[in-house]
Amino acid sequence: MHAKALRSVVPALLVAALVLAPERATAEDFIIVQSTTSTQNSGLYDHLLPQFREKTGIEVRVVAVGTGQAIKNAQNCDGDVLLVHAKAAEERFVAEGYGVSRSDVMYNDFVLVGPAADDAAIAGGKDVTAALAKIEAAAAPFASRGDDSGTHKKELALWTAAGIDPLGASGTWYRETGSGMGATLNIAVGMGAYAMTDRATWIAFGNKAGHRILVEGDERLFNQYGIILVNPERCANVKAEQGQRFIDWILSDEGQSAIADYRRDGKQLFFPNARIS
Amino acid sequence: MQDFGAAFVEAFALIVNFDAQLAEIIGLSLRVTLSAVVIACVIGLPLGALLAVTRFPGRGLVVAVISGLMGLPPVVVGLGVYLLLSSAGPLGVLQLLYTPTAMIIAQAILVTPIVAALTRQVIDDLHIEYDELLRSLGSSRMETVATLLWDARYSLLTAALAGLGRAFAEVGAVMIVGGNINHVTRVMTTAIALETSKGALALALGLGIILVCLSVLINAGLMGLRRTAERMAYA
Amino acid sequence: MPEVLAMDFAEEIETEPAIVLEDLVFARGGRRLVDRLSMTLGPAGVTALMGPNGAGKSLTLRLIAGLIEPDRGQVRFAGGDPAPQEMALVFQKPVLLRRSVRANLDHALKTYGVPRRERAGRLAELLALGQLESLAERPARVLSGGEQQRVAMVRALVAGPRYLLLDEPTVSLDPQATAAIEALVSRAVADGARVILVTHDRGQAQRLADDIRFLHKGRLVEAASAARFFRAPQSAEARAYLAGELLL
Numbered sequence: 001m002h003a004k005a006l007r008s009v010v011p012a013l014l015v016a017a018l019v020l021a022p023e024r025a026t027a028e029d030f031i032i033v034q035s036t037t038s039t040q041n042s043g044l045y046d047h048l049l050p051q052f053r054e055k056t057g058i059e060v061r062v063v064a065v066g067t068g069q070a071i072k073n074a075q076n077c078d079g080d081v082l083l084v085h086a087k088a089a090e091e092r093f094v095a096e097g098y099g100v101s102r103s104d105v106m107y108n109d110f111v112l113v114g115p116a117a118d119d120a121a122i123a124g125g126k127d128v129t130a131a132l133a134k135i136e137a138a139a140a141p142f143a144s145r146g147d148d149s150g151t152h153k154k155e156l157a158l159w160t161a162a163g164i165d166p167l168g169a170s171g172t173w174y175r176e177t178g179s180g181m182g183a184t185l186n187i188a189v190g191m192g193a194y195a196m197t198d199r200a201t202w203i204a205f206g207n208k209a210g211h212r213i214l215v216e217g218d219e220r221l222f223n224q225y226g227i228i229l230v231n232p233e234r235c236a237n238v239k240a241e242q243g244q245r246f247i248d249w250i251l252s253d254e255g256q257s258a259i260a261d262y263r264r265d266g267k268q269l270f271f272p273n274a275r276i277s
Numbered sequence: 278m279q280d281f282g283a284a285f286v287e288a289f290a291l292i293v294n295f296d297a298q299l300a301e302i303i304g305l306s307l308r309v310t311l312s313a314v315v316i317a318c319v320i321g322l323p324l325g326a327l328l329a330v331t332r333f334p335g336r337g338l339v340v341a342v343i344s345g346l347m348g349l350p351p352v353v354v355g356l357g358v359y360l361l362l363s364s365a366g367p368l369g370v371l372q373l374l375y376t377p378t379a380m381i382i383a384q385a386i387l388v389t390p391i392v393a394a395l396t397r398q399v400i401d402d403l404h405i406e407y408d409e410l411l412r413s414l415g416s417s418r419m420e421t422v423a424t425l426l427w428d429a430r431y432s433l434l435t436a437a438l439a440g441l442g443r444a445f446a447e448v449g450a451v452m453i454v455g456g457n458i459n460h461v462t463r464v465m466t467t468a469i470a471l472e473t474s475k476g477a478l479a480l481a482l483g484l485g486i487i488l489v490c491l492s493v494l495i496n497a498g499l500m501g502l503r504r505t506a507e508r509m510a511y512a
Numbered sequence: 513m514p515e516v517l518a519m520d521f522a523e524e525i526e527t528e529p530a531i532v533l534e535d536l537v538f539a540r541g542g543r544r545l546v547d548r549l550s551m552t553l554g555p556a557g558v559t560a561l562m563g564p565n566g567a568g569k570s571l572t573l574r575l576i577a578g579l580i581e582p583d584r585g586q587v588r589f590a591g592g593d594p595a596p597q598e599m600a601l602v603f604q605k606p607v608l609l610r611r612s613v614r615a616n617l618d619h620a621l622k623t624y625g626v627p628r629r630e631r632a633g634r635l636a637e638l639l640a641l642g643q644l645e646s647l648a649e650r651p652a653r654v655l656s657g658g659e660q661q662r663v664a665m666v667r668a669l670v671a672g673p674r675y676l677l678l679d680e681p682t683v684s685l686d687p688q689a690t691a692a693i694e695a696l697v698s699r700a701v702a703d704g705a706r707v708i709l710v711t712h713d714r715g716q717a718q719r720l721a722d723d724i725r726f727l728h729k730g731r732l733v734e735a736a737s738a739a740r741f742f743r744a745p746q747s748a749e750a751r752a753y754l755a756g757e758l759l760l
Contacts (some may be wrong), residue, residue, distance in 0.1 A: 415596025
């Protein structure tokens with residue numbers, strides 16, 4: 001009985017010890033970057049971060065969520081650096097004291113994608129607001145992020161510029177998915193809907209089926225990324241020194257050319273535009 | 278759908294080229310899930326057994342609540358744990374957010390009600406059989422719980438397996454509190470979610486097939502172990 | 513309504529009773545299953561509780577054991593309530609843990625607080641007592657019915673109980689297994705246990721019991737020495753029962 005009990009208790013304890021082994025022994029030297037699904041899904045970080053680590057030994061852990069959630073997480077001090085694309089919200093974040101200062105990092109652009117059938121006949125156009133007006137007029141299905149992300153905010157601003165309030169049609173031709181970029185694209189492909197996406201995500205997206213880019217090149221589709229150090233005066237846990245090193249590196253010539261070097265299918269996805277003083 | 282066939286090819290290729298990245302993700306999945314289930318058992322087994330052997334006013338309500346918590350939405354648990362562990366939250370000083378420990382905590386919360394509720398059912402039946410004997414022997418409540426848990430150990434494996442299945446398949450909670458950080462908190466389910474959002478559906482489904490196979494293997498292994506041990510104890 | 517309570521204890525009633533049941537009532541669903549039951553039991557020997565099904569014999573045994581609480585009345589023991597190890601029960605259907613024979617006996621010793629050092633020696637004695645040595649490592653619940661009841665019986669004897677309560681312990685056993693159980697009962701009596709035995713088996717009562725309490729519908733109808741009870745039952749109910757006529 002005694003020996004039998006031991007025989008079953010010992011392996012159980014061993015398993016417990018194995019699975020509960022301390023885990024924080026790895027890389028004390030790391031920072032957390034709150035960022036967006038679009039940058040993560042494009043594969044850009046897999047290209048940039050090893051170079052930065054090589055140079056500095058600092059590990060960068062990326063939490064990829066919607067811009068809205070990324071900003072919220074950073075406000076909760078759950079991150080050292082914020083790298084997102086919603087300029088107005090970013091400037092407010094800094095103005096309210098959550099961040100130290102904001103710098104432009106790079107841009108890519110948004111595109112309108114849609115099914116080959118193109119019921120609203122927007123293909124080849126350059127004027128994004130005209131295209132949106134055609135979609136509304138045709139009541140053709142349009143898949144919106146609907147998640148308060150940077151992309152979503154941009155899309156809403158464009159509808160406003162076109163003089164349309166799509167929310168009135170929500171649930172009919174205007175479909176708010178409440179999901180990330182990739183999930184929204186999956187839905188758009190599934191239901192033959194139009195959608196607005198950043199070009200990087202679209203190029204890297206693997207489930208295009210018959211969908212393709214229909215409208216691109218309008219200046220209003222410009223998508224600016226900014227980087228902000230979370231304010232260490234508000235958040236004592238912020239690793240300000242390592243975070244600043246990451247920011248300095250990504251804004252440096254070396255970081256900027258690393259961004260420019262990143263290509264998918266031979267196409268450059270992001271265009272560095274840091275203004276180094 | 279052409280992706281379905283492609284998924285099996287993809288899964289097969291993943292297994293054949295079993296690389297470090299896949300090993301890392303599977304390893305972390307197992308570590309997080311098994312740790313969560315061990316913790317859930319340490320709490321849920323005695324809790325469920327105690328509920329089976331005690332009678333007190335409001336017991337029915339407690340039983341109903343614990344059974345109800347079996348259906349806790351993982352996203353809600355993830356959000357709750359996020360708010361607790363966030364640097365702005367009450368346990369922020371521990372700096373556990375975006376670590377495997379945070380994922381273990383969230384999954385342990387998800388699994389404990391399952392283990393406790395199923396344990397209560399199993400122990401209830403055994404307690405009816407043992408009650409008069411144990412009382413006539415003068416067993417204390419703790420001795421009664423220990424005796425019942427030990428004698429029901431093979432049936433209770435099923436409760437642990439139910440919890441394991443839940444934890445292994447869960448994505449909502451670990452996504453929020455782990456952050457799906459590459460090489461740090463990426464597990465099978467969050468990797469599947471990521472590949473899906475990248476539109477790499479065949480790869481996502483391939484990972485899913487591997488996840489299901491692992492789950493079946495673990496279950497079959499433990500059930501086989503149970504049958505052998507049971508044979509040794511009963512026959 | 514006054515009952516005719518046939519009393520013939522002149523020979524066996526003791527001056528100092530060991531157990532006194534006072535006016536016990538146990539009701540369920542509005543029916544009194546034990547109805548104002550009073551009796552005294554002397555300090556030694558074997559008392560058989562007899563009566564037809566539903567007479568309240570097993571309930572009375574459980575009231576004495578303290579496993580159920582009476583709605584009215586009380587059970588008093590000379591020298592106060594016995595400690596758990598001073599009173600042992602054997603049930604009609606043996607309740608054995610899902611463990612080996614040895615572990616079943618060890619569990620009782622451990623629960624009684626016997627230190628580990630003393631348990632090994634005591635276990636060897638007990639296994640010998642029940643002729644269970646060859647079965648010691650077998651899982652208890654795969655043994656035959658007779659073997660299982662022998663384990664339960666030996667487990668009841670682990671601490672040398674002062675009171676041994678038996679609820680139809682041989683009802684489903686063959687004659688050989690029954691004899692083995694009865695031998696253990698006699699052994700316990702010789703060691704000074706006070707035995708209360710619920711049985712339907714007239715032969716068993718005659719072999720083991722010193723005196724009889726005959727119950728009917730939750731009441732005590734007759735109390736007599738075993739010899740007297742079987743030779744010349746006083747109550748109409750006992751006569752009918754012994755004649756094999758169904759009484760309910």
